[in-house]
Amino acid sequence: MDKIEKIYNKCLTRQTDSNDTINPSMILTYKRSPFNLWCDLYAAKEDRDPPSESYKILAEIGNIEEKKFISENYPEMEIIPIQTQEEGFLYTLKGCFEGSLTFSQSPLIYLPEMILGIPDLLIKETTHKSVFGDYHYTIKEKKTVKQIKEEHILQAALNNYIIGKIQNYTPEKFFLINRINEETEYFFSEYETKLANTLREIKEIINGKKVTPTKSQLSEPWKSFGLKKLKESGDISLIYGIGAEKKQLLLEKGIATILDLEKSDINLLKIKGIGEKTLNIYKLQAKALLENKKIILDKPVFQKAKNEIFLDLEGTFDVPITYLESMGIKSNTNEEWTNTVYLIGAIIKEKNSSSKQQFFASTLKEEKKIVNNFYNYLKTKDDFIIYYYGNYEKSTMKKLLEKYKLDDFITPKMVEVSQILRNSVVFPTHSYSLKEIGKELGFNWSDPNLDGFSSIAYYLRFLKNKKGEDKKKLEKYNEEDCLALEKIKSYLEEIQQEKKEVKLTSFIKE
Template sequence: MIEASDVFEYFMCPYKVYNKHNRDKSLMLPFSDFSKKLMEAGREHEKEVISKLKVSRPFYKWGDFSKGFLETVKLMQIGADYIYQGVLKDRNYLGIPDLLIKEKGKSRFGDYHYVAADIKSSAKSKEEQIMQVKFYNMLLEKAQGFDAGKGILILKENSETVDLTQIEDKFNSALTKIDLMCKGLEYGMHIDGVCKDCPWREVCIPLAKKKKDVSLIYGLSRPMHYKLIENEILTLNNLIKANTSKVAKLTEATEETVEKWKNYARVIISGKAKISKINLPKTKNHICFDIETTEDGKLYLIGIWHKKKFRYFLSGDNEKKIINDFIEYLLGLKDYILYHYGPYEKSMFRQLFDKYKIDDSIRNDINSKMVDLYQIVKKNAVLPLTSYGLKEIAKYFKFKWRSTDASGGNSMLWFDEWNKNKDKKVLKKILNYNEDDVKATYIILKKMSKGKV
């Protein structure tokens, strides 16, 4: 049975669909606490939306989807305005949209028809969500004898009506692939940074390493990977042996990019990193820092590693105080360089400086002294890793976080818990996590400045 979730997953990672239909589910890892919270937030958003509508719902025993479909059709025949979790079924296709919404227009039921809608807690619509609604629309057309040509996504802040007429070819191609994968076609394995949160990661990553799959190359996009596959470049060795000019032409990449891929491939096979030594800017104060924010993007902690000592600026609900205290600390130093890992810190500071109207001379001075260590690593290091995230690289350099469940997502959960009950043990866990992050940043900085592992 091909379900709407298969279409959704296909446009995130096709190999998830293959795994679901061809592997033992016991191989899946449990979802993280943060992933569970996101799911719960999605369910709460759905409840809130539904509570404002007068909905009808088909009654049937779960699993008896043929009965569920008949009950849904009955509701459509009597013209129910909103059908909640109606069952749509055709051959081996099954879809249960969050809502079927009645609109004026002809169908086999009379002078009205239905439009499929899904409720999502994201801020903007995504391709996988639109394709899922397209799947519902396909089944809905069969049921009502009319193609609405559109779907609705009820998002966190607003609703979007999406045009489904322009994605027909892409959708049909995906559906054909999904059907073949359900029958055993192995297709679509691609390793990248998002794999670290996937329940199937303990299947895919070891398998890719065993095969020396070409997608192990850091920075190789899925579209580029598929172009390589189409030209029978499946493994790291295939790529190394291939003619650079020919690969560049086939993939529409530059020869410089192809040579970079080959360099990564050699490092992955050998397991030996290549690091070009960097010269650090001259300053008395090399400061590594990291910020922690809530789920809705509110700053609650800035931690720094300065002269081998951890300092922090914390407030449960007063981000203005945090940013002002941090600025005061920096102004007291005058001469300093701020190292962070990734673009988030600079982006957040820009927002906070705007929000609290920080003087231009101060903000410009701080911005000029911020250095993104991630960009330095990307430019000067070739590592046998599939992700260049802070944790992956620091762990490669033998650094260990004290919490086994350390992650940005979990730190948000810990903050929520501490904010409710002020448990000192939870606060200690938050601070330890932040301290480990800034220490890890420092370790990477030190390795890059020495030019060796």
């Protein structure tokens, strides 16, 4: 038996398609949402959400960027031809014994511990011996994110651990490269314990541990299924503001459902990490949900202005130039990544009249044009207030004005409606998103499945094909967001104008 066969047999003690193997993708899923990992293992396929176009784009971007980075930085690299995991692993072992400098997509398998991985890069180093000879191999991973997070580090740490088991030497360091090609080294010893704990927790789920969803962690492809399960159980995380950490604190006090919280005595409930004021708000939220009624906290206050402008911006996430080029789209920058505000929309109310203004970028280069057009339009208004819903509009507008060197007479006149709403009313909803609050007040979108994230796919498709129906769909979506915002503000004004005094604020203790 030669060396290759000996190591191969040591590492493959059973079939790699076994359901109880762990790979780096499972670590990423688990760290973001343990429930998603449970669903991947046990939920029915028909309960999965279909993949959105925007998520497909993100996957394509990842593949394109990885190939670009490898071809530019490691031209000598050997790409592992994979028919099966086992064949790819055998090919990797042969290359390692031959001393190949670099591998890409090389399967690593160590089934005595039921772990496997496919690192982006396997790099030859001569600083330490291994079973392969007077050299060993280290791990490098390329990510399309700007900020490397713990889940990315643990993914690479697992690959580092596996190559260590295979070559009888665990490298002291492994490396991650972010989307702007900044390379950072990580010491395995600093993550070894955290990796072991994460693998143990994943094995518990593989072995049958039940995992309940948490609303703040719901994501594709199990978002709809998870929300259904939460509503069936009345899970405590359906209350706005209760994420995974606060849910765990409440569970430790025996509060698992909305009903549990509504029945609890806040005066006796002392929870480190959740203040009394916050607990009171949660209790009111529970009451609103159980009774399906809005609860007024305080009267909102709005300033008067001749022109009321209801603003909504549409923009893309960061997109690499390589992806745009692959679609035949010309970029607006020399930078490797770009994001663009492509639609500035507003409903303008003046006295008893109402009008619509929309500024649409038909190419990526037209962002400056639409910003200037909107800027010049506002210059014609001598007295105005701009209402917007979340924090995206104000922060983005500020960046745009700085980018194009325009005086900022705009952001000081911008008012965030969602903040006023949360301070004034407890809604019987699971979030305070524009869509959920708008629906609660009777506003209906013509396409309920279209949102800010999915609209990006329509815009990129428009840039490629220039189809008028895609532009119209985006403009309609933008207009309806502005109209929903106007409806929410009108509702708050009704509360402001009521003569009845509001006394619930005395219940919310500081």
